[in-house]
Amino acid sequence: MTDDDCRYMIFVVAAVLMLTVVATWVFLEAIS
Secondary structure (H helix, E strand, C coil): CCHHHHHHHHHHHHHHHHHHHHHHHHHHHHHC
């Protein structure tokens, strides 16, 4: 795996984590 692949994987993981956090927050706001 090259450095670019590593950076891309980290970027994808970070993006998924952020989307999960935002989705969870929106969901909690909606049910409260």
